[in-house]
Amino acid sequence: MNFQEFNLDSRLITRIQRAGFSEPTPIQTSAIPPALAGHDLIGTAQTGTGKTAAFVLPILQRLLAGPRKCTRALIITPTRELAEQIHEVIRTLGAETGLRSATIYGGVGAGPQIQALQSGVEILVACPGRLLDHIQQRRAKLGAVEVLVLDEADRMLDMGFLPDVKRILSHLPAKRQTMLFSATFPQEIEKLAAQTLTHPQRIMIGMRAPVHTVAHALYPVPQHLKAVLLLQLLRSTDTESVLIFTRTKHRAEKLARQIGQAGFKVTSLHSNRSQGQRQAALGGFKDGRYQIMVATDIAARGLDVENISHVINFDMPDTADAYIHRIGRTGRAERSGDAFTLVTTEDGDLIRALEKIMKKPLVRRTVDGFDYKAAPPPRAAAPSRNPRGTSSPRNNKPAAARRPHSNAPARRPKSPAAKPAHLGWRQRYGVTETA
DSSP: OOGGGGTOOHHHHHHHHHTTOOSOOHHHHHHHHHHHTTOOEEEEEOTTSSHHHHHHHHHHHHHTSSOOSSOOEEEEOSOHHHHHHHHHHHHHHTTTTOOOEEEEOSSSOSHHHHHHHHHOOSEEEEOHHHHHHHHHTTOOOOTTOOEEEEOSHHHHHHTTOHHHHHHHHTTSOSSOEEEEEOSOOOHHHHHHHHHHOSSOEEEEESTTSOOTTEEEEEEEOOGGGHHHHHHHHHHHSOOSEEEEEOSSHHHHHHHHHHHHHTTOOEEEEOTTSOHHHHHHHHHHHHTTSOSEEEEOGGGTTTOOOTTEEEEEESSOOSSHHHHHHHHTTSSGGGOOEEEEEEEOGGGHHHHHHHHHHHTSOOEEOOOTTOOTTOOOOOOOOOOOOOOTTSOBTTBOSOGGGSOOOOSSOOOOOOOOOOOOTTSOHHHHHTOOOOO
């Protein structure tokens, strides 16, 4: 099948060809025809399968006819990064249509958004919180919306946006086309779909298993040696661009510093960075100024960067679905990719869950010449006792405000109990080596 068979406008076909799309992906083949026909849709597909174009192309085709300078399509998404990715797809595919889109999200000044709303753009791509602010200030007028897309609905649930989404829905016309996309369908999302969509067609493409173009490998390692092993992997592996995931923003920032100090061009993406910093990080990673980006799961969905050769899980994610979304950033558009995961004995349950989903054991690897038995760094020495009259974390009152000191001799601080010397590092730190 090719895109011409969808009977799209010639201007869209031209932009599709210039974007390098030769034939539709499975989600596009399944979703575009009913979407063009105006049906409500529930879509389930992995990241990297062309899902965004599956709803953007029908929207553009529909909006070619009808009024301009009013909001006729609304796309709600959980993160700024995903909003920008969708906006970019709209600009690419709709460049010759004269249709305009704008992004609405927090963390940036409201001025350009207010200007876009006042001038009247046909498509809004918005995060719930900032859009609701504009609605309450009567700046966003949604009475002419014909198409609503709820993208990454389960992620919006996880981030606590569902109440805001429901408030936004109350400002939309009851008669509209609605498309809902979600990787998983917990009870709250099923209930939202039942309340929001009318006789939807349900499309499910290849979920609960990672894309077949990604090769997986586990690297068992003691927790205290993770960063050292990661640097060894980066030095010894032929990579193009590498996306590394950590569980927390503080670890992402610390790890990025360590990688940079080792001589690599690296940036980081997490919620502590400003919107300008996040855009600069993404832009630098896309154009190759940074070979490595260290990120939290804020980037796991919606990050559209070509030629990511490796995804490395520095920390194992919480769920199998989160793993699938993380590694979906490589092996996109039928290209091959690699997913490395540094694992400890605490990750056994999730490893077994992934192996059950993939119906085969995951490959365990070791790095030649790496010292897996290296001891952890020594604990920092206890702080020395402060001179009388100075402050300390345990007693920061001025000397005059303290209790009068007695004539009793000062008690010596207890020294921490030493680990039994006869125990090996595995027993002391609860680590077992995996072959």
